[in-house]
Every structure is written in C-alpha cells, then in structure tokens.
Amino acid sequence: MFQSRTHTCNDLRMEHVGQTVKIVGWMENVREVGSSLAFVILRDFYGTTQVVLETEEMLASIKGLNKESTISVEGVVRERDSKNPKMATGDIEVVPTKIEVLGRCRYNELPFQVGRSREADETLRLKYRYLDLRNPEVKNNIVLRCNVVAALRAAMTEHGFLEITTPILTASSPEGARDYLVPSRKHPGKFYALPQAPQQFKQLLMASGFDRYFQIAPCFRDEDARGDRSPGEFYQLDMEMAFANQDDVFAVLEDVLPPIFAKYGKYNVASSAPFKRIPFTEAMETYGSDKPDLRIDLTVTDVTELLGDCGFGPFEGNVVKAIPVTDFTATRKQIDKLCADVEVQSGNKAYWFKLDEKGEIAGGIAKFLQDKKDAIIAALDLKPNTFVGLTAGKKGVAQKTAGVLRSKLGAMCPNHMDTERYEFCWIVDFPMYEIGEESGELEFCHNPFSMPNGGAEILDKAHAGEVDPLTITAFQYDLVCNGVELSSGAVRNHDPEIMVKAFELVRLGEDAVKAKFPAMYNAFCYGAPPHAGIAPGVDRMVMLLAGEESIREIIPFPMNKNAQDLMMDAPGTVEQKQLDELSIAIVRHEDDEA
Template sequence: MDNVRTHYRTHSCGELRMEHVGQSVTLAGFLENFREVGANLGFLVLRDFYGTTQVVAETEEMVKTIKALNKESTVAVTGVVRERDSKNPKLPTGDIEVVPERIEVLGRCRHNELPFQVNRSREADETQRLKYRYLDLRNPEVKNNIILRSQVVAALRASMIDHGFMEITTPILTASSPEGARDYLVPSRKHPGKFYALPQAPQQFKQLLMASGFDKYFQIAPCFRDEDARGDRSPGEFYQLDMEMAFAGQEDVFAVLEDVLPPIFAKFGTYNVASEAPFRRISYLEAMDKYGSDKPDLRIDLTVTDATHVLSGCGFGPFEGNTVKAVVVSGFEGTRKQIDGICNEVEVQSGNKAYWFRYDENGEIVGGISKFVQPIKDAVVSALGLEKGCFVGLTAGKLLTAQKTAGVLRTKLGNFCPNHMDKERYEFCWIVDFPMYEIGEESGELEFCHNPFSMPNGGLEILKKAAAGEVDPLSITAFQYDLVCNGVELSSGAVRNHDPEIMLEAFQLVRLGEDDVKSKFPAMYNAFTYGAPPHAGIAPGVDRMVMLLAGEDSIREIIPFPMNKNAQDLMMGAPSFVTQAQLDELNIVCTKKEEESAE
C-alpha cells in the first residue's frame, strides 16, 4: 500500500513575506500560469485559496517538468524563498519568489483546453460558468463573493445570539400549505398517494415555537419555492434570516433589525454610507403614490406626481378616462435616442408605455406628446411645478397600472441621471400598513395580499364589519411590513394573528370556513386554542442581502452552486429522470416526459 502524505504544505500561497527569505518551504495549489522565457528559465504562478506566489524555474529539467503540465493541475512545490529582483507591489507576496527543488503532481488536469480562462470566467457564457462551476469558483473574484457570504452569515448569527435569540432548526419535510407560491412536492413511499412538501418558509413552525413558550427564535433557514428566476431571486431554493419574537409587536421587530443590520452593512458593504436607525417608515399607499413602487429606491430623489386633473382631458387617447402620473426631472440632458431607449425599457419591464415632453429653456413645450400639452401649457406648468429645462415622463392607465409604470420610469430616469441618484450608499426604509386583501388577478375574487397569518389593523371588529358589508375589505390594512434597501425587498414580516377567532374571521372573507382552516392549518389552529402569546417576526433574505453588500446585479453571483434561469443545475444534471423501479416504489406514474436534451 502506498504511503499517504499527511502534510502537503508548510505555508499557503498568500503567506510568504520578506521574513521568510532563505527558508525552505512547501507550497501546494493550482498551476495558474507558466511563462517560459528560455530553455532554462520560466515563471510559474501558483494559486490556492489564500493567494498566489511566483515560482521561478531555473533549470532545463524543471522547465520541462512544468511545461508537461496543463494549467489548473494541482502541484506541491518545495523550494527556497528568495527576494525578487523585480517586485510586484500589487501582490501581498510580490516581494518574494520560490526557487523550486522539487515539484510533485498532486492532481493532474487532463484537459489541454479549459472551457474558459479561470481568472476571466465572469466574461464567459453563463451556461459554461454554471456547468463548470467548480472552475468558475477558482476565480478569486468569484470566490470572494462566497467568502463574503460566509462572513455575513457568521456575523448575522453572532448578532442574533447577542440579542438573545435562540437558533432552532425546523423541518424540511412538511405538509403542503397555501402560502403564495408553488410547493416542491416529495412523494411518500410509506404512504402511497400522499406527499410531503419542502417548506416555502418556516412560517408555521416558528409561530408554533412561540405557542410552545420559546421567546426569541432564529435560524438561517432554507426555503423552497417553485418560482421563475429573476435578477434578485434564485429559482428553487434560497436562504433567509428567519426570526420570531413572543410578546412583541411591530416596533420590537424593527428595533432588532435596525440594530443588527447597520453594523453588518458598514463592515461588509461595498458602499461606506448607510441609513442610520430608525429607518424611515412609509405606508404602502404613500409609497405607491409617491414612488410608484412598494420597494422604492430612496437613493433617487425623483418622485411621482399625479397629473390626471390636468392631462386626462388633453385629447391624447391613452390619457382619456385614465389616471395619469408624471415624473419631473430637472437638468435632464438625454438625447432623443436615449429617451426612446428609456421608454422602451419601461415598456419591456412594465408591459405599459411611457410618454414624455420637455419644457425647454425658452419656455416651450417640445418633443414627445408636446402637441397635446402645448395648448394647456400654463396649466401644466403650474400643476407640475415645472421649471425651464425640465423633462417630464408620463404614464397612464388604471390607478395601479399608472403607478407601477411610473415607478419603473422613475427608477430608469434616476439611474440615467447622476444628479438625481447617489448610487454609493445603502438607503433603508420600512414599508408599512400593507392591504390585508386584494382582488386576485386570476380568480377575480378577494384574496390575501401578503401573509394570511397577519393581524389586521382593527382586529376582530374590522373583520366583522367587512363581513357585514359595513367596510370594504380592500380598505383593511394589516400589521405587515417590508424592509427595503436600494429598491430591493430584503424581507417581509408581520405581527401575527394569534387569536383563533380572528383567524377564522379573516379566512371567512376569502371563502374559507372553519373546517377549511382546521384542515389546512391544523397544528397552528389547535395550538392557538391553547392560548398563544402575541408574536411578530420577519425574515430578511440572506441571498439578497449579500448581493447588495457585494454590489452585484445578479443573485447567482453570490450563491455557491446556483441554478440557471430555467431552474436547472447544469453541473449536476438536475432535474433528471429516475428509474422505473424508483417510480414504482413510490407509486408514481409519469404521464408526460420532457424530451432528452442533447446538452
């Protein structure tokens, strides 16, 4: 039996300095590059997790040994440290180099051509990056995001413990429940025809912990939702800092996060400036009216103005009978081509058109829909408070459509105008007083707007009035809140409905009776009948938080092994077909199969 080495290195590739000159060392790492200068001279760059070190081959035999290896092979280099003649001040190890006496191949790369250059992997096609993620992660720039993630999670955990929270893990295999997204289902072998579900969030379990007498709970919780991907949301699974507090209300939750998050953003953030506690509180209705979004980017100083009263009757067809919203931008210097580009982006993102005109330096209405505005120039200038040189972006439609489109337009204009956006900062705010109910887009009937377990403002009394037709259910707000940072929703939370009588009344309004509630949420309903404490919680998304801290636009850049936009793991080949024997054991029949991909 071959002897197995127990020590592969005396130092890391980021460790050696001038004080090590003259010492015999052994380094181990990946062969990043080899530059041959002559038959008996070459320079090898050796990289490990901690950094890089230059190794200088000064014999023909050593040059041949290195030349025979493909890049990214792992090797152990034993040699003597010496001072470099030509130092590299950009590298921590740039003052020294190692002259090798022996090079041992530990893991040979058997590919002459790599799918991409490791140190420039971020320039490669994303499909290739995800398929060869283990090579992509060797890129220090990519690796550093994962290191940041680890550090942030450790800091979050330490801070929560310091604030008196207890870390408790909750089940991964649980029951399916209607929580707003599609479940991932897991068939039960022992119970044919029945399925577990992967938790969309530990919502019910953490509330049950409060009913069990635990006071402050948290965990870095994995959550599973069968949702489509987007820039700030990974398909399949994500992680959140899940927390819940007994005998607590909205302000108690706010106080904890306003104490936990600012130091972490200050320490790990790309930007040096962040909101200080207390974060600004903005009601949902104010956010939609003023910013056109329930996750406004407060780094942008632009706001949305209602222009319905002055423009709905101007003769422009899309404005007739609709709500009209305006975004006024001073000092706008965009060209017609740039304006068209912004309007096109708004339409792609919102599905609705944006319109515009300018109030030029001569006091004239020009461009865009100016021919409809010019006849009522004085009224428009007065109503919108225009100054010469202003650009006015416009949206129209039913109230919510006009608001949301204006919100997209505001963001696009803010990003385009450096004088209206201070990008290098973190701006937090709380969005509060969300509607308890909404009309479902597909059903056309009353549905819960956010979390069905939230406490309504007005409690049982307001729900009974809604049931009696005395109050419009759509006017009921809840103790629900979102934490927003730089236009990204970091988390949703709520003061929970811990009273079974209020719970039944709340569900009754969405056509779910007592039997439905007991069958869908048996544990929570029953637990609350034994006397549950008032409780509240929230769950900031860890992935989104790290994305903001790293200054990345895509959430996949801060996840070690992300899926692609189609919820596929190209590296592992998931999802994949299983054998007929496995299906038979689980009593499952496949009625439709995706065609085998050539990839």
Template sequence: MDNNKTFFRTRTCGELRMEHVGEAVTLAGFLENFREVGATLGFAVLRDFYGTTQVVCESEELVKTFKTLNKESTVQVSGTVRERDSKNPKLPTGDIEVVPAKIEVLGRCRHNELPFPVNRSREADESQRLKFRYLDLRNPEVKDNIVLRCQVVSALRQAMTGHGFMEITTPILTASSPEGARDYLVPSRKHPGKFYALPQAPQQFKQLLMASGFDKYFQIAPCFRDEDARGDRSPGEFYQLDMEMAFAGQEDVFAVLEDVLPPIFAKYGKYGAASSAPFQRISFLDAMETYGSDKPDLRIRLKLQDATAVLAGCGFAPFEGQTVKAVCVPGFAATRKQIDKLCADVEVQAGQKVYWFRLDENGEIVGGIAKFLQECKGQVVEALGLQPNTFVGLTAGKKLTAQKTGGVLIKQLAPLCPGHFDKERYEFCWIVDFPMYEIGEESGELEFCHNPFSMPNGGAEILKKAAAGEVDPLSITAFQYDLVCNGVELSSGAVRNHDPEIMIEAFQLVRLGEEDVKAKFPAMYNAFTYGAPPHAGIAPGVDRMVMLLAGEDSIREIIPFPMNKNAQDLMMGAPGIVEQRQLDELNIMCTKTGDEV
C-alpha cells in the same frame, strides 16, 4: 500555531512577504500559468485559496517538469523565498518569489484545453460556468463572493445570538400547505399515495415555537419554492434569516433588524455607507403614490407627481378619463435618441407607453406631446412646479397602472441622472400597512393580499364590520411590513394573528369557514386554542442580502452551486431520470418523461 501548516504546505500562496526572504517553505496549489523563457529558465504562478506566488525555475529539469503539466494541475513546491528583481506592486506577494528545490505533482489536470480561462470565467457562457462550477469557483472574483457570503452569515448569527435569539432548526420534510407558491413534493415510501412537501418557509413551525413558550427564535433557514427564476430570485431553494419574537409587535421586530443590519452592510458592503436607525417608514399607499413601487429605491431623488387634474382634459387621447402621473427631472439634457430609448425600455418592462415633453431654457414647452399642451402651458408649469430646462415623463392608465409605469420610469431614469441618484450607499426603508385583501386577477373574488396569518389593523371588530357590509374589505390594512434596500425587497414580515376567533373571521371573508381553517392548518389552529402569546417576525433573504453587498446584478453569482434559469443543475445533472425500481418502491408511475439535463 499556524493553522495553515500541514503535511502538504508550511505557508500559503498569499502570505509570503519580504520578511520571509531566506525562509525554506513548502507551498501547494493550482498551476495558474507557466511561462518558459529558455531551456533553463521559467516562471510559474501557483494559486491557492489565499492568493498567488511566483515560482522561478532555474534548471532544465524543473522547466521540463512544469512544461509537462496542464494548467490547473495541483502541485507541491518546496524551496527558498528570495526577493524579486522585478517587483509587482499589484500583488500582495509581488516583492518575493520562490526558488524550488523540489516539485511534486499532487493532482494532474488531464485536459489540454479548459472550458474557459479560470481567471476570466465570468466572461464565459453561463451554462458553461454552471456545468464546470468547480472551475468557475477557482476564479478569485467568484470565490470572493462565496467568502463574503460565509462572513455575512457568521455575522448574522453572532448578532442574533447577541440579541438573545436561539437558533433552532425546523423540519425539511413537512406537510403541503397553501403558501402562495408551488410546493416541491416528496413521495412517501411507507405511506403509498401520500406526499411530504419541502417547506416554502418555516412559517408555521416558527409560530408554533412561540406557542410552545420559546421567546426568540432564528435560523438561517433553507426554503424551497417551485417558481421561475429572476435576477434577484433563484429557482428551487434559497436561504433566509428567519426570526420570530413572542410578546412582541411591529416596532420590536424593527428595532432588532435596525440594530443588526446597518453594521453588517457598512462593514461588508461594496458601498461603505448604510442607513442608520430608525429606517424610514412608508405606507404601502404612499409608496405607490410617491415612488410607483412598493420597493422604492430611496437613493433616487425622483418622485411621482399627480398630473391628472391639469392633463386629463388637454386633448391628448391617451390621457382622457385616465390617471396621469409625471416625473419631473430638472437639468436632464438627454438627446432625442436617448429619450426614445428610455421610453422604449420602460414600455418593454412595464407594458405601457411613456409620454414626455420638455420645458426649455426659454420657458417654452417643446418635444413629445408639446403640441397638446400649448393652450394650458401656464397651468402645467404651475401645477408641476416646473423650472426652465426640465424634462417631464408622463404615464397614464388606471391609477395602479399609471403608478407602476411611473415607478419603472423612475428606475430607468436614475442611471441617466447622476445628480438625482446617490448610488454609493445602502438605503433601507420599511413599507407598512399593506392591504389585507385584494381582488384576485383570476378569480375576480376577494383574496388575501399577502400572509393570511397577519393581524388586521382593527382586530376582530374591523373584520366583523366588513362581514356586515359596514366596511369595505379592500380598505382593511394589516400589520404586514416589507424591508426594502436599494429597491430590492429583502423580506416580508408581520404581526401574527394568534387568536383563533380573529383567524376565523379573517378567513370567512374569503369564503373559508372554521372547518376549512382546521383542515388546512390543523397544528397551528389547535395550538392557538391552548393560548398563544402575541408574536411577530420577519425573514430577510440571505441570498438577496449578499447580492446587494457584493454589488452583483444576478443572485446566481453569490450562490456556491446555483441552478440555471430553468431550475436545472447542469453540473450534477438534476433533475434526472431515476430507475424504475425506485419508482416502484414509491408507488409512482410516470406519464411523461422529460429530456435529460
């Protein structure tokens, strides 16, 4: 049975080939273009979801019919397939054409001018693309990203089901809880003054499922966070492959994703090569020290070296009393203009200056800060293991600042150094042993670094020692892990803290007692007092995954109906003004009214 055969068409615009010559067909699609050659000859291009087909009009009546239509009108064409005289090898249907006997207009485009040419919509202003997204999606390039998304989601579902996971949906309307980002709040009509919250993630629900006796859970979960947009983050909502396993630890989670993801990346990715299991494990501290980032791009074969001992006392003021990091690039033959631009780009992104010098082909230190290094040239060359014709980029500051600036430098250098950057592949790694606590930038006090429900390395004992002053809380690491691919954080996960006593110990270090935990997380705390299994999970971002697979730089390119950077839906006009009666029903009074979209 041909699933495409309907009342409106017997074939699609992408399937006709030489073997169909002589066949009577009915096609339906959008009028992509019409070229009139004469009063009795014209060529139309009909496009549907599956492709395009050339339609040849050889009568004055048919030419007139197409001339009255604006581009993007939908039409039905009934006619006969024949071999083309001038074949187009670039098109799958380029060997044939359809000679119509009948044309029927199904949906007339009433606009003489389109907001942008459909097949070149990606060149249009983004606000126009989002406002007329239904036209933008007609562009085969844009459509293909959405098709890819569907294929990837389907493959993920099959793989997870094949590993024994059950797909369970969790609530969208839930309670607000402190999870790191702003909640989207929903007022309750039946309970004046009270609010639901859209879930930032199904975190608590999936842990409660483990406490309920379910063994393996997953869902393609919608998550809602009121946060600003970035290239790899869409404002408002996003989707993740949310999963949790009972009676499981870190390696159990790793084993599942290391089996699920590589085949999908190899099959659907722009690059055909993907890491195989096991993925490289890198501790957080080692990642910062070696790559200057907890999201290292392992395709880049450049690393940080510590140059503090040899350069901090060289007489160059920005290095004095600071940590100094170096990135050494053999064979980097950039011009002074290119180096100046590189340093400027890093400073814009990192907010810190970059310094440099070069060891030339004669073994002399030249350029940049070279004059400060002449007296210690031998020590510098030996300490950094420099070979002639090597560029050295340098960062300085407090340790973390020098590391992070060095990480930005590495990523900016990569496109300029093809010999040190194997771009055409997907490289996965696990970042493990994240700090459990950190000093808050605003509060200046001890705070959770990531997920407060993670199990600390050392359990209750290490927390008690920290409370007693025997261990520095900042030295405590947790069973937290990130999955990183090509410098993009795909997900965070953790072995969960399923023991109420350990949970209380963990929260007490950040000045929250048992009553605070009960008040903030009542369901999870109470469930764990009834005996919960050890459990662990993770949630790779579907949007970011598809963005990587498609080779796109912006996450909006792989979302069917994305918001703009200001969290506005220009197509639907959201957020928008509502009627006063709606506010009255919800017992809400607006003190400010924003501009309409």
C-alpha cells in the same frame, strides 16, 4: 505548519527571504524562457506566489503539465529582481528544490480562462462551476457570504435569539408560490412538501413558550428566476419574537443590519436607525412601487385632473402620473430608448415632454399640452430644461409604470441618484386583501396569518358590509434596501377566532382552517402569545453587499434561469424501480419536451 504546507500562497514576504518553505496550489500560469528557465504562478485559496524554475531538472518536473494542475513546491524564498506591486507577494519568489504533482489536469483546453471566467457564457460557468469558483473574484463573493452569515448568527445570538432548525419535509401550505413535492414511499399517493418558509413552525415555537427564535433557513419555491431571485431554493434570516409588536421587530433589525452593511458592504454610507417608514399607499403614490429605491430623489405626481382631458387619447378616462426631472441632458435617441425599455419591463407605454431653455413645452406629446402650459408649469413647479415623464392607465397600471420609469430615470441621471450608498426603508400597512387576478375574487394580499389593523372589530364590520375588505390594512411590513425587497414580515394573527373571521372573507370557514392548519389552529386554542417576525433574504442581502446585479453571483452552486443544475444534470430521470417504490406513474403529454 498549515496542513501539508508551511505557508499559503499569500503569506510570503521579505521577512521570509532565505527560509525554506513548502507551498501548494494550482498552476495558474506557466511562462517558459529557453530550455532551463520558467516562471510559474501558483494559486491557492489565499493568493498567488511566483515560482522560478532555473534548472532543466526542475523544468522537466512540470513538462507536459496543463494549467490548473495542482502541485507541491518546496524551495527557498528570495527577493525578486523585478517586483510586482500588483501581487501581495510581489516582492519575493520561491526557487524550488522539489516539485511534486498532486493532481493532474488532463485537459489541454479549459472551457474558459479561470481568471476571466466572469466574461464567459453563463451556461459554461454553471456547468463548470468548480472552475468558475477558482476565480478569486467569484470566490470572494462566497467568502463574503460566509462572513455575513457568521455575523448575522453572532448578532442574533447577542440579541437573545436561539437558533432552532425546523423540518425540511413537511406539509403543503399556501405561501403564495408552488410547492416542491416529495412523494412518500410508506404512504402511497401522499406527499411531503419542501417548506416555502418555516412560517407555521416558527409560530408554533412561539406557542410552545420559546421567546426569541431564528435560523438561517433554507426555503424552497417552484418559481421562475429573476435577477434578485434564484429558482428552487434560497436562504433567509428567519426570526420570530413572542410578546412582541411591529416596533420590536424593527428595533432588532435596525440594530443588527447597519453594522453588518457598514463592515461588509461595497459602499461606505448606509441608513442609520430608525429607518424611514412609508405606508404602502403612500409608496405607490409617491414612488410607483412598494420597494422604492430612496437613493433616487425623483417623485411621482398625480396629474389626472390636469391632463386627463388634454385631448391625448391614452390619457382619456385613465389615471395619469408625472415625474419631473430637472437639469435633464439626454438626447432624443436616449429618450426613445428609455420609453422602449419602460414598455418592455412594465408592458405599458411611457410618454414625455420637456420645458426647454426658453420656457416652452416641447417634444413628445407637447402639442396636446399647449393650452394648459401655465397650469402645467405651476402644478409641477417646472423650471427650464426639465423633462417630464408620463404614464397612464388604470390606477395600479399607471402607478407601477411610473415606478419603472422613475427607476430608469434615476439610473440615467447621476445628478438624481446617489448610487454609492445603502438606503433602507420600511413599507408598512399593506392591504390585507386584494382581488385575485385569476380568480377575480377576494384573496389574501400577503401573508394570511397577519393580524388586521383593527382586529376582530374591523373584520366584523367587513362581514356586516359596513367596511370594504379591500380597505382593511394589516400589520404587514417589508424591509427595502436600494429598491430591493429584503424581506416581508408581520404581526401574527394569534387568536383562533380572529383567524377564522379573516379566512371566512376569502370563503374558507372554520372547518377549512382547521383542516389546512391543524397544528397552528389547535396550538393557538391553548393560549398563544402575541408574536411578530420577519425573514430578510440572505442571498439578496449578500448580493447588495457585493454590489452584484445577479443573485447567482453570490450562490455557491446556483441553478440557471430554467431551474436546472447544469453541473449535476438536475433535474434528471430516475429508474423505473424508484418510481414503482413510490407508486408513481409518469404520464406523458403531447406538448412535453422529449
């Protein structure tokens, strides 16, 4: 017995022929043949079963019912005359003796066909998400997510980690994105913040004496959507280890993740431990990205000295990068589209030439390169029928544009990209500091709580002017899979003196550090262990496992690109009484939407 049924709609097989059963579900399809014969496909969470109505009485029991109504069917299982190999239950059918309507669908027209909901407009899918989730393809992604989360929990527990939940209402903290703020009723004018990550809490747990912590942590960031990032909230496998270094963290994830990807992934091949480690500077030089897709065998070469003075205007005074692609067969139209797509995504132009079958440089900017033909062929080791993509600009611009070009070249050249696999790598030795685009001043590049390579000594030299802060690297690392950043992590700065020195370089003194991070600073003053951690994104992980391009496909109730929940109509207005209780007044600006 399974709840109010004897079997699910995926259970029945030939061995059940002759048995009286009770199944329940949604009427997926109804096909009437004459006045006393109809075929109903009944669908529940588990599968589908065909029900055959052979009397006027039975047919009358569903007359007027719209598709997607829920019914209960009691009847006898028999062998089908015309079997359906596409259905798991395709060898049998149920002939009902009783049909009961459990939940009537009151709409003649559905916003979309449930079985083809993925073809519908996304706005409709999000507004009627409860119908979209009835589609087995959509439902299966959510089931996958549940299984992956369960597997992660089991694996972390097996590795000696304790699952500890941390607060949702907390203090605002500079994590690199905008906070979601929650006004306090009892403390007018003050606000809680939803955590961008449990960063400080998990470090405090290490200072509290816990050795290994994890949780499937909800995180909240007020940032724009992307294909691999959902606005509003997301979940991560948050973990931290006391008395640990970078290698300890790597060892855990290299043991936890490969079996899960092997079991649940769309592809059968995945990297085995140890994952490749690539320093940040090398990743940017070789792949043009700090999240390189290693399934692509193309690499970036610096040709600034070779081509900087070739007479082509965009190259003069700039860094120039080249990506050779052997056995290139794209048409001129495809090349033009490639360059246009790169410009749209990167904001910077891409250029090209090719070495044709006769060994001549042709196409694109070839006329500027004829005098350097032999040097170019030697430097790039070019063979006939090789395409060379080029980018130029300041170093960072040239690198990042080359990274976009490399990814798009890989996608259009199957002989240079093995799509049917999961390729992991670690990006290590990130810069500790950078010059802020808006401020123009020195800022933390990644996590401000990271331990610098060289510890207090390197920071002292930076304060003394003996070392450029931009050359300082940190024990920060990213886990990348198939060009998607799964997580960032770091060995933490657990020493209050080193922490203050690190913050002083970005114009925050000891008093400011104490004020912004009072609990962490004080806890570390009581003797904190060295500790390290990381937090792989669960949503991105499941997206990769499912082979989906949009992260919204694996989230049960996602927001749209504008951070709106169309189903629940959120964000929405509230009553004036609620605002008054919170001491909040809404100020309208002329450019605000009505």
